[in-house]
Structure formats: C-alpha cells, structure tokens
Amino acid sequence: MSPLTTVLLSLLLLGFAASSNCPDGWVHFGTSCYHFSHDTESMPVADLVCQHLDGHLVEIESSEENTYLASKAAALKASFWTGLSDMQQESVWLWYDSGRHLTSTSFQHWFPNEPNNAGMDENCAYISSGSWNDAPCHLALHYICEKDDGSSEIVG
Ligand code: 2F8
Numbered sequence: 001m002s003p004l005t006t007v008l009l010s011l012l013l014l015g016f017a018a019s020s021n022c023p024d025g026w027v028h029f030g031t032s033c034y035h036f037s038h039d040t041e042s043m044p045v046a047d048l049v050c051q052h053l054d055g056h057l058v059e060i061e062s063s064e065e066n067t068y069l070a071s072k073a074a075a076l077k078a079s080f081w082t083g084l085s086d087m088q089q090e091s092v093w094l095w096y097d098s099g100r101h102l103t104s105t106s107f108q109h110w111f112p113n114e115p116n117n118a119g120m121d122e123n124c125a126y127i128s129s130g131s132w133n134d135a136p137c138h139l140a141l142h143y144i145c146e147k148d149d150g151s152s153e154i155v156g
C-alpha cells in the first residue's frame with residue numbers, strides 16, 4: 001500500500017470514528033450519548049434544557065442501559081430525572097419525548113411498591129441507584145439527557 005493510500009485510509013477511518021463520538025461533557029454507551037447534569041431543574045425544564053442541547057431526557061430501554069446509567073450515576077450520588085411521566089393520564093407511563101408507552105413487556109426497574117403516586121402528586125420518574133421512583137415533577141433534581149451518537153448518519 002502506498003504512503004498516500006495509508007494516509008487517506010487513516011483519515012477515512014478517523015472520520016468514521018469521529019462521527020460516533022459524543023460532545024465534551026457527554027459519555028457514550030450503545031448508540032447514544034448521555035449527559036449527567038450538574039444543575040437541578042424541575043422535570044419539564046430539564047427536558048427543555050436537554051432539547052436545547054439537541055437531546056431529550058433519557059429513555060431507558062434495557063437492563064444493560066439501566067445498569068450503565070446506574071454505574072455512572074453512582075459516583076455522583078444523586079437522583080436524576082428520566083423522561084418517564086404519567087402527567088397526561090394517571091398510571092399511564094409514557095416516555096415524554098418519544099411518546100412510547102411503558103407496557104407490561106417494557107423494561108422497567110421501579111423500587112419495590114413504586115410507582116405509588118404518593119400524595120396523589122407524583123407524575124415523573126427519577127432514577128436513583130439504578131431503581132426508579134415516581135415523585136412530584138416540580139422537584140428540582142439532577143437529570144440525564146440522551147441523544148443519538150450520530151453513528152447511523154450517512155457520511156459523505
Ligand atoms: O417510601 C417511599 C416514598 O419515599 C419518598 O417519600 C417519603 C418519595 N418521595 C420523593 O422521592 C420526593 C416517594 O415518592 C416514595 O414513594
């Protein structure tokens with residue numbers, strides 16, 4: 001292989017690698033980038049901040065993703081808003097941004113006896129130590145934003 005071909009191939013490979021990178025302040029897992037907030041916000045404002053960062057509040061779809069997020073959050077010792085809410089209809093849990101329903105076959109990882117709608121005012125779900133709890137949406141908590149890592153985008 002000529003030196004020129006080697007350089008061109010290296011640049012091409014670097015280009016592919018760069019296309020699946022996450023921005024500074026985001027971590028990579030699967031095909032997503034995740035940002036663990038430093039500030040605290042109500043759940044609806046947290047979602048607006050995530051959208052401002054070209055993402056959305058996290059949508060947790062598998063045990064692997066949940067375990068990864070829990071491992072990252074453990075070091076930060078905080079509870080984080082997810083994008084899961086039943087604010088439209090009590091007990092009908094939806095991922096706020098995609099509109100996907102949480103069904104009996106969906107991955108879910110509630111604390112025992114949750115969600116319990118304590119005080120009849122708990123319509124948003126946070127993750128804490130890998131388990132989920134419903135809590136009042138107006139509480140100011142940390143939050144996790146998610147966005148696609150761009151790896152499925154067509155380059156060129
Ligand atoms: O005991 C479960 C109960 O614990 C807390 O209330 C005392 C939670 N509240 C918040 O996290 C704000 C409830 O959501 C939870 O059900």
Ligand code: CA
Pocket residue numbers: 114115116117118122133134135
């Ligand atoms: Ca609760």
